[in-house]
Amino acid sequence: MDKYEKVTKIGEGSFGKAILVKSKVEGKQYVIKEIGISRMSGKERQESRKEVAVLANMSHPNIVKYKESFEEGGCLYIVMDYCEGGDLFKRINAQKGVLFPEDQILDWFVQICLALKHVHDRKILHRDIKSQNIFLAQDGTIQLGDFGIARVLNSTVELARTCIGTPYYLSPEICENKPYNNKSDIWALGCVLYEMCTLKHAFEAGNMKNLVVKIIRGSYPPVSVHYSHDLRSLVAQLFKRSPKDRPSVNAILEKPFLSRRIPRFLSPQVRNLRWKLVSRTVLILSHND
Incomplete structure (x- = not known):
């Protein structure tokens, strides 16, 4: 947690806390999910690490961006982008x-x-x-x-x-x-x-x-x-x-x-790709005519 400065607690559920923090390096705000894992069995901890790995691979403009995760003092910390517009x-x-x-x-x-x-x-x-x-x-x-x-x-x-x-x-x-x-x-x-x-x-x-x-x-x-x-x-x-x-x-x-x-x-790249695909289809169709 040394890299982050706590700003305020923004939520608490039975899973743990959600804390708004500021990165000491970038000055950017993030949300950290703090999940207690000290009572979990070794198998459950392993499962939780696997889940976090899945989370790390989720890259999509409509999914909150994952930054990093780490374990410290019996807790698992998951760092995510902060959405300023609220929920x-x-x-x-x-x-x-x-x-x-x-x-x-x-x-x-x-x-x-x-x-x-x-x-x-x-x-x-x-x-x-x-x-x-x-x-x-x-x-x-x-x-x-x-x-x-x-x-x-x-x-x-x-x-x-x-x-x-x-x-x-x-x-x-x-x-x-x-x-x-x-x-x-x-x-x-x-x-x-x-x-x-x-x-x-x-x-x-x-x-x-x-x-x-x-x-x-x-x-x-x-x-x-x-x-x-x-x-x-x-x-x-x-x-x-x-x-x-x-x-x-x-x-x-x-x-x-x-x-x-x-x-x-859709991102401009995806839009352009779709247009290229459509254009090629039209070209193929007109060529067959």
């Missing part, structure tokens, strides 16, 4: 009941999907998609964060966190003690989309038991008709009770009302 949860609350324009929702949602596609294409699950884990960079770009952190935790901590933390994003299969799969991430994605449309959680109850009943039934207040049929229909598809009935992230991005928004979020 989506705070942004939603700041609306004070004023609904977002549909364009804004779709632009954010497409970026979240592009990040999740990057993860799922590598046969990895995020496992902790929620509005508090989606951040806004200074330029307004959406970045998916805390990726992999859920897997760093041992099963007992993870179970406690599911029950104590934010249970609003639990899918029906998790409520029924079935295994987590890529479609459980899609359910959580649906919960985030619903929040952006209504500024509320889709599933809320006074206690865990009633919440689980609501989730398993899939009963939630409808999204306002103020939004398009495409958007409302998408929410319903993401909240399909059976995982196999939910679309994959690739199928979501192929929907015309979303796919036409993708080019503006």
Whole structure:
């Protein structure tokens, strides 16, 4: 920790702390996740190191950038970029009941999907998609964060966190003690989309038991008709009770009302590459004619 100067604590969960720090060398701000590993078994520590290695390889404009990690004094420290715009949860609350324009929702949602596609294409699950884990960079770009952190935790901590933390994003299969799969991430994605449309959680109850009943039934207040049929229909598809009935992230991005928004979020290099591919295809077609 010698390279960093603590600025302030910005969050605390059952996994540990999130601390805003300043690099003594660059003068740049970062977020450090501090995870207690002293009680973990050797096997669990090994697993956590493997997860961090996966995290280190995640390079995408819509995923919070990993800087480094190190172990010190019984803790694992993961250093990530700091997103000055705060998280989506705070942004939603700041609306004070004023609904977002549909364009804004779709632009954010497409970026979240592009990040999740990057993860799922590598046969990895995020496992902790929620509005508090989606951040806004200074330029307004959406970045998916805390990726992999859920897997760093041992099963007992993870179970406690599911029950104590934010249970609003639990899918029906998790409520029924079935295994987590890529479609459980899609359910959580649906919960985030619903929040952006209504500024509320889709599933809320006074206690865990009633919440689980609501989730398993899939009963939630409808999204306002103020939004398009495409958007409302998408929410319903993401909240399909059976995982196999939910679309994959690739199928979501192929929907015309979303796919036409993708080019503006691709880097210039990727855009140029796509244009070259299109040009070559057109050339081949005209040559065959």
